[in-house]
Ligand SMILES: Nc1nc2c(c(=O)[nH]1)N[C@H]1C(S)=C(S)[C@@H](COP(=O)(O)O)O[C@H]1N2
């Protein structure tokens with residue numbers, strides 16, 4: 001079923017890292033060197049016809065920092081939520097395969113001193129992506145562990161200089177019903193919208209991802225650029241972003257608009273706050289058999305709990 005054996009790929013790279021470590025470069029430097037191969041301004045040549053994205057999947061490790069095993073590349077790229085293409089997770093990869101992601105621009109504005117429009121190449125040059133292995137917990141109680149390539153959203157936001165009035169960040173997905181059959185149906189209010197509080201957006205864990213498994217994002221995973229906020233439910237991680245605005249009022253996300261008592265603005269992963277229709281206390285890690293316990297803030301509590309000090313997380317769900 002799987003085309004690559006990740007553990008083989010990984011052990012080969014670990015071997016390289018260890019050698020570099022011995023010659024005094026350090027494992028971090030080694031992985032940076034390896035990653036720079038897939039930067040080159042984001043212009044990675046398309047794979048020859050007939051090759052699968054996962055044929056050359058690469059990750060520097062086979063677990064995340066908490067020891068959870070990476071999800072297979074095949075699952076990460078064939079079990080997708082992307083309602084613009086389909087509500088069937090297994091169909092998204094096929095329906096999205098011809099989605100046009102070049103040229104691509106991201107317009108950053110709103111309450112800022114320096115509104116800017118970036119081409120994808122500008123972004124990749126200015127903010128070279130690096131690997132971040134993050135677990136992603138879907139609100140539907142499945143989860144994955146994914147080696148992303150990305151850069152901190154904070155770096156981009158600093159560039160445009162938010163004014164003191166800016167309190168929230170609002171993100172928008174591309175609106176293109178000719179390419180996205182789901183946008184011809186009224187499942188959600190299109191375009192898909194998400195939001196973060198400014199301090200959440202500036203947190204170092206919050207990234208804009210442009211790749212996974214060492215390669216540019218495939219369309220089904222949100223190419224060419226998507227948000228990843230690892231301590232929040234996965235629907236916050238909005239795909240194929242074309243617009244980022246700094247705003248004063250809390251944005252209404254597509255899911256809040258669709259069903260406000262099921263999906264709140266914060267959507268922090270919290271095993272103690274059930275979804276109205278199901279428990280959030282455990283999850284199914286894709287590719288594993290036993291259910292596992294869901295962790296507060298998805299395991300990132302040490303890093304992010306301070307953002308919500310004194311807030312009633314049942315009320316601000
Ligand atoms: N534009 C857009 N972004 C989206 C979605 C979507 O339907 N449209 N689905 C969200 C949900 S519910 C999930 S679980 C993740 C899935 O990301 P993945 O397919 O890359 O794992 O994307 C999120 N971002």
Ligand SMILES: [Mo]
Nearest residue numbers: 138139234235
């Ligand atoms: Mo999700």
